[in-house]
Amino acid sequence: MESGVGYGVQGADIHVFGDGVPVYLLANRRPPPVSDAKFLRELPSRMLNAHFQVVDFTGRQDELAQLREWRDNESRLAVRWLHGPGGQGKTRLADQLAAECAALGWKAVTALHGPGLVWPSPSLQEDLRLTDAAGVLLIVDYADQWPLSHLTWLFSNALLYHTIPTRILLLARSANAWTSLRATLVNNQVDTTTTELNPLPDGPAGRLEMFTAARKAFAARYGLQDVTHLAPPTPLADPEMGLTLTVHMAALVAVDASAQGCRPPRTPEGLTLYLLDREQLHWARLYGDGTHELTPGQRTFRTPPDSMERGVFTAALTGALPRARAVHVLDSLHLAPGGEQVAADHAHCYPPLTPSPPNEPEHLSALEPLYPDRLAEDFLALTLPGHHADYSAQPWASATAQELLTRVEDGFAAPWTSRAIGFLAAAASPGRWPHVADLLNRILLNDPALAVAAGSAALVSLAEVPELDPQVLQDIQLCFPIGPYPELAPGRVAVTRKTTCHLLARTSDPAEQAALHTELAVSAGEAGWNEEALAANEKAIRIRRRLALEHSAQLPSLSRSLSRQSIFLSGLGRFHDALTASEQAVQIQRRLEEIRTGDECDLAYALSQHSNVLGELGRLEEALAALEEAVEIQSRHVETRDDRRSYATALGNLGKALRKLDRFRQSVEASLAAFMIRKALYEENAADSLPGLADSANSLGIQMLQLRWFDKAVFFGEAAVYFYRQLVHASRDMYEPDLANSLTNLGLILAEADRDDEALAHAEESVELNRSLASANRAAYELQLADALSNLGLRLSLQERMDEAVAATWEAVQIHQRLASDNWDAFGERYAMSLSNLGYQLAKVGERQEALDVSNEAVLHYRKLSETNSAFTSELARTLLSYAGIRLYLHEEEGAALQAAAESFTLYSKLTAKLPEAFAAHLPVTLSAVADALSVLGRETEEGQIRQCIENADFAAAANILAAW
Template identity: 85%
Template sequence: MQQSVRVESGVGYGVQGADIHVFGDGVPVYLLANRTPPPVSDARFLRELPSRMLNAHFQIVDFTGRQDELADLREWRDKESRLAVRWLHGPGGQGKTRLADQLAAECTALGWKAVTALHGPGLVWPSPSMQEDLRLTDAAGVLLIVDYADQWPRSHLTWLFSNALLYHMIPTRILLLARSADAWTPLRATLANNQVDVSTTPLRSLPDGPAGRLEMFTAARNAFAARYDLQDVTRLAPPSPLEDQEMGLTLTVHMAALVAVDASAQGCLPPRTPEGLTLYLLDREHLHWARLYGDGTHELTPSRRTYRTPPASMERGVFTAALTGALPRAWAIRVLNSLQLAPGAEQVAADHAHCYPPLTPGPSNEAEHLSALEPLYPDRLAEDFLALTLPGHHADYPARPWACATVQELLTRESDGFAAPWTPRTLSFLAAAASPGRWPHIADHLNRILLDDPALAVAAGSATLISLADIPEIDPQVLQDIQLWFPSGPYPELVPGKAAIVRRTTCHLLAGTSDPAEQAALHTELAVSAGQAGWNEEALAVNEKAVRIRRQLALEQPAQLPYLSRSHSRQAIFLSHLGRLHDALTASEQAVRIQRRLEETHTGEAGDLAYALSEHSNVLAELGRLEEALAALEASVEIRSRHLETRDDRRSYAMALNNLSMVLGKLDRFHQSLEVSVAAFMIRKALYEENPADSLPGLADSANTLGTQMMRLRWFDKAVFLGEAAVHFYRQLVQVNQDRYEPDLAMALTNLGLILAEVERPDEALANAVESVKLNRSLASTDRTAYEPSLANALSNLGLRLSLQERMDEALPATWEAVQIHQRLASDDWDAFGERYAMSLSNLAYQLAKVGERQDALDTSKEAVVHYRKLSETNSAFISELARTLHSHARIRLHLHEEEDAVLQAATEAFTLYDKLAARLPEGFAAYLPVTLTTVADTLSVLGRETEEGEIRQCIENADFAAAANVLAAWR
């Protein structure tokens, strides 16, 4: 296999064996790259700027210490689970990157494929034409490492998690490196599917005892000394006491070792404090800039140019690079031009690239065009440099008068009003420098910046928002201003940051108010934000406080009852997300009870009662109590039908009708379901004709519902038309709002695939099934509770479609995954998921029989029949599925030549059930009568009962199913 990536203008990227996800403008969401060993670095290059030796990219120091953490990662790698995700978090400088790379090196040695993920919306590509072979030929497993994971928007991570690279039948591990665990909580709750093993591990400070730290210091000292050609360095002791709290970072211990070695080579004494280590290394940066500028014969490119940037200009350039990160060269020139640095932007960029060359340059003739402004490394040193350059500290380091103006210039919005693309990094680095225990004066700068433009914090993303909320010195007014700028609507990537800001402002505002109503409102807002972030336990706890306050208020102020009702409905939502469905039912019942009381006293709003009934019906439906859910919906519909004055009233009424039709359909009340569904469709069609802009979602919803109903009634032409219309409408809506409408598109694709299969369009049915699984897998990664059942349904459908095309090696894994998800869901709540589990078992049995797994096919098919028989005893709506499963069981047994009498019994029962169903709804079930009766005849043939077989086949030929029923009854 070969792949060619040709680029005439710009850069190109290609992969083999994996997916590429791109934005609409063609920018990749992320890049995947094979792990490469560290570069061989020239010792003279490293000595020029000692800080280079601290960059994990060069791996100057052999991996030392952290043996317990490495052993834990090995154990995680070697677990039996196929797919496992771990969030490894700790402060900057703790050694996360080096630990991850050591694991990657060991995995590579064991035959694993080690891959790194680079956040694509970053501004610099690793090379102008990047091609990665990610095929897993003979690979023992896959390790994917994602650095700065807390800086990725959650939606980008979920796209990464859906990459095909991660879904091969070999062990796969995803290691996410981050500074904190805040962004992990909502991500953990929404990972792709039930096979994901999730865990989190904090990378703690080094042990207080000097032994482990001394071992780490000694290894680093010896590695650095080798680059200086120093022979005997055993006399070089740590310049700072290793047991000090400030020496708890791996980076700080390495800094102590580096400064000790460099000071010895320079013939001077090292500083004695951790702060002094930082100042020493930054002084060496200044000295290097001065030496280059002072050496007029130093050649950057020997044949063409010399270094001509004064140290003051280089200092400001390095300060700027720390705030922007590496940029495409054209962007870097524009930034430097805005700062008016001598001797000009082009020269400063070129000289800066000599001091700080790109870590992953392209070919030598293209390197200078690839990127500029590579920042100072490691990040923690760059953060300290920013803090020391900005005024307000008391360290022995000169602050610069231009520093504040430079930050302000970089954060100035573009002419179109958008924040500069480096804004997330700029604010993130400043917030990290201001984190507790570091440089509190940076909070003053952040306060001034964000009081002037609080929306910048929102543009910076969740990781920065979380950091800002954790800084004690940030003005609460700043956080309140930021809160006002959060956009409405579903923005998953902002949810964790918003929740952190709301949590901090809520604590501040609660401390300043004694008004119970205001306290309840604050608790409610925090509960909603926490729930959106996936912090369901916190959301529940906070909402309980709101409920308690509202309940007390309602005793004295009846006007508070509507608020109490809404709080109970919210409580039901949070409890449902936590799997506490019966507690959720109690809460929703209380909401309905309050609204009923208000109705009796004529003090309530009809719309509030309809809302409470709707939420109550959702819980009832989840519990499988369909008759009660139906009653609640019918009451809600009745209320809505009396209030049709406005366009919104009609829209709500149509939605209630559509929901009612779906419950009726689940109860096998097809004609009534169809009647209600058509009524909803007609209202929505009229609304669409009046104003398409706000009515397309409703029309798409009705088309989707009506299409599936037409299929069940075997009106296939209408079903295909409506199913295709629904998919078409939802594709339009996804272009407008992907987060909101992608779940609906996934559902519509599944339904259309089922319809197309019925009309013998197998290739189109399969294509829809494949797309549905892909979308549902991505959606399940954003909300497991909400979308995992849909993923399982889509997988089951895909398995069936593949099996019908004899692609059994692909069909069985898909169906088996569906069975596993449904089994887990059903074990937690049989009423809600028992039918889906039985359905997927039936499909699996059919496929196992096709590949010759005789005993497994029989056992699985028997189990499906048992489950459907149990379901049909309590709900007649499942009789049709029992008939289908009995017939499938009969065909499997017949195919495997198993106990023909048992085959005859199952086939006969299936026909009898279908005969009763067809008497009630011929258009829905009459087509199954000749099919099941043929299985009866085939079984009689195998049994050698030729006379009886002839009778049955004559009934089939004459379509006289009443006579066939009489014949079968006579046998019994």
């Protein structure tokens, strides 16, 4: 409930922003309204609005068959991106599928983007319960205009996660945003496809069938009986008649012209002009004809045609607005006879598609735009000066558009900026109205940041406008925020790609060409488009290799490009190729060191990236060696604040690497050194030092836990979460992943400190955050999600919520298994860990054989890992103990349980000799498992000996007893 407005659903989630505005609204698919024929004839364009469905679905049978096949496939959850130009018939095709699904017992639902939406009646309560539903179909129109994060929130809705088949159909004008979205969806549970809705066939047969059906439907609204003599006013074979909309326009104009007793135009452009002339005529009649008035002598429609034209122009740019805001906008334009009257008269001509009840005036909307969208785009273009069509442009049009697009509310761009720039860019797209680019050039040269505020879909459209000034795109590029912003990714790459092509054609300087390719690579890389990033970066590398043969001064740039190449290759899972690139980068830096022209810090950067790749390949000792050298270099460069920050970062990474190798004391030493530097930096300037301090606290919490220093672990773990919550408040996109990770770690720490309820709460919050992050960027965050799920499974099992525990851990196993199948060295240990956890939980829920199989597989994997890397010895010991416990719990092969428990004790004894504070506590636990196994086997004398050793804490004697067996 916000300001008296409530929106409710049954059987689905509601996601809202902090200010109470819903991210999206879900509604059951409703049949088209029954429309009065007189109302439709008043403005013929109303009959082209897909909302009214005046024309029965005709044509597109092949595309409909493909959608049926997609609906009926075996996938439980499938997502399809259906794209094509405006007017192609996407909305009508989707609704036909929805109608068929509803007839088959499916729940058909539509999603509307919340921000900028005029809210429905506060009494709205959607029943989305799936009682007896055969499946779920969710349709999202204008999907390319949704920010990526908003779509991912939608995809996390509980409505979509039942056992019945679920289909999500996304409608868009282009496929540009699909690449980023698909990366968030491709996993074992989601089937993703994309389909382009092609133009209608060139041959006249299919188009003629569509024209005939539309002509019949329109004629019925005019009361005309025989219209078979009305031929298409424009040849249907014309390339411009390849849209469903233009064929329908031809049929509508033919029928309306016949009813008006005039000749229809003969060109596609003429069809648009004819329909817009009918709009103008309607405004003039309402203003000049008093017969429509409700009270004689009192005029109710008092807006002159020129003001109405400007109001319709404004509505095309802003879209529907809450009535109060619409009146404010109209008043600011000084329209006669005032904003209130113009809004009322505009609503008479263009009533809201979903009007609010009469007793709820505060929820009325105004400025419903002209439909369909393509006609509104044409109207904008024809009203603007600069075209040669037979339609009167208006001198106020450019100024009105500029006024609306320079409006700033509380320091932000107006809420209609995305729509306005998107519609203008669509009107200026290739083959349409090139003069609109003149207006865009003026607006964006003055304020290029407006394009960034408009969002990714508008940026993509702008990049496709042939007449847009290249300087505009360059200026826009300078306005992009620093760092990766997934919401802007498709648009940013589109703009950078266009400017790169333009600037490459204007320069013959190889160094500048390499820099341009690099900029595109970085942009694509930050968007997660590693293939395009790799291709651009390879071009930069080829140029820089040639330059480096002639000038050694080019070697540092080549090294940085190679380090960057290793990042892109790693992102594509090509770790061995990434290793080759990172090795070459290091070799170049060492060569520069030999000839004393290198920058030591560049060598440290190359070594750090090389260490990352080695770590991905499981070569932990080599990764540590590279990182230790990088730290040693950084330690010699601590003169400036930035130097100290870099040194602290290197020390922090070193601490993490040492922890992976079970070198806990050294790990803590490195991390504490990093923490102290960062603490001093924070005391000097808190604003730019909190992220580093939070990172150190997060690392130290886990490291203290492994040394069983519980109080210190809790202190640092809670500090990390506190710091990251502050950072998320300032920048959610940048720091939410770190908050999720710190919550997972704190959950582990609190559990060991016997604070189980708090541990569970933090684990649940971590999974929720990580799931959202992984849905937005699967490649970057699904490992973190799997780790959080595994932790949640443990916390739930300690609360005896075993079914929930199994579900969480099983999901973690699936993710870890897929990652390990692609790169065992990097992810095999994670897979083994989640298997070990799952085995215990399956045993508790009675899945006897599966529990035995899973736990045995976990032991085999850890044994294999420990044979090649002693760092996994402790995990092998832990897994053997779990394996023994499962067999004892299930009364299955107690002899194997005894052997596993004894081996676990032996391994922990060796680890304790090296690091007692970390491993000594495990000795009595493992010995107790040995004693339990002996008891079950009836070996009472030996059991008594072992229990005496436990009581006396004489673990050396216990080791001798076990060795004697």
